[in-house]
Amino acid sequence: MIADQVAALDWTAIAADLDADGFAVVSGLVDPEQCRSLSALYPQDALFRKRIDMGRHGYGRGTYGYFAYPLPDLVADLRTALYPPLAEIANRWNEAMGLAPRYPAAHGDFLDVCHRAGQVRPTPLILRYGPGDYNRLHQDLYGEHVFPLQVAILLSRPEEDFTGGEFELTEQRPRMQSRAEVVPLGQGDAVIFAVRHHPVHGPRGASRAGTRHGVSRLRLGERLTLGIIFHDAA
Numbered sequence: 339m340i341a342d343q344v345a346a347l348d349w350t351a352i353a354a355d356l357d358a359d360g361f362a363v364v365s366g367l368v369d370p371e372q373c374r375s376l377s378a379l380y381p382q383d384a385l386f387r388k389r390i391d392m393g394r395h396g397y398g399r400g401t402y403g404y405f406a407y408p409l410p411d412l413v414a415d416l417r418t419a420l421y422p423p424l425a426e427i428a429n430r431w432n433e434a435m436g437l438a439p440r441y442p443a444a445h446g447d448f449l450d451v452c453h454r455a456g457q458v459r460p461t462p463l464i465l466r467y468g469p470g471d472y473n474r475l476h477q478d479l480y481g482e483h484v485f486p487l488q489v490a491i492l493l494s495r496p497e498e499d500f501t502g503g504e505f506e507l508t509e510q511r512p513r514m515q516s517r518a519e520v521v522p523l524g525q526g527d528a529v530i531f532a533v534r535h536h537p538v539h540g541p542r543g544a545s546r547a548g549t550r551h552g553v554s555r556l557r558l559g560e561r562l563t564l565g566i567i568f569h570d571a572a
Contacts, residue, residue: 386403511538
């Protein structure tokens with residue numbers, strides 16, 4: 339089912355948004371039942387290899403957990419289905435920016451590259467925010483091999499389950515001040531965004547715009563998000 343949902347997306351429009359802004363919003367990538375199913379995974383400690391208290395590490399406030407292998411079916415299916423069309427965009431971006439890495443068409447082949455380099459720990463995660471929690475602007479790198487795009491899917495209902503907690507992006511273009519973007523999401527919506535940088539085109543060709551992402555302070559309730567990162571961690 340997930341493969342069909344992903345295949346039915348307007349990838350031409352998604353690619354155009356990513357090229358223009360470094361991010362794209364996909365409405366209703368997963369349905370409410372799937373959101374509830376994914377949210378129900380978070381309390382199950384056996385599914386996670388590690389849990390992080392963001393406050394202890396200076397990352398912000400809130401908690402998140404990295405899934406262990408084998409990933410839950412829905413998480414694995416999302417990662418596998420989303421990767422191929424994003425790999426085409428990633429390869430085009432790297433060519434424009436003069437970067438050497440090229441990404442194979444199948445996610446399993448890319449994971450083989452990560453694992454041979456010692457990046458063997460899975461990186462898909464669920465993040466939980468309560469009142470007053472937030473996530474500082476950051477980049478999810480984790481090792482030598484970094485896939486240039488990642489996906490965050492909002493599992494909770496804005497203005498019903500929580501208020502505040504907006505997804506935020508900043509972009510730093512050469513010789514310009516940083517630009518901040520608040521990305522509105524509904525339950526089941528996904529934002530696809532650049533992990534580290536994306537190409538911007540000018541009269542002298544393409545340059546690299548640096549990107550960071552985070553979450554603003556939650557005012558009320560509980561916010562759960564699924565993060566899909568395509569490279570594994572060292």
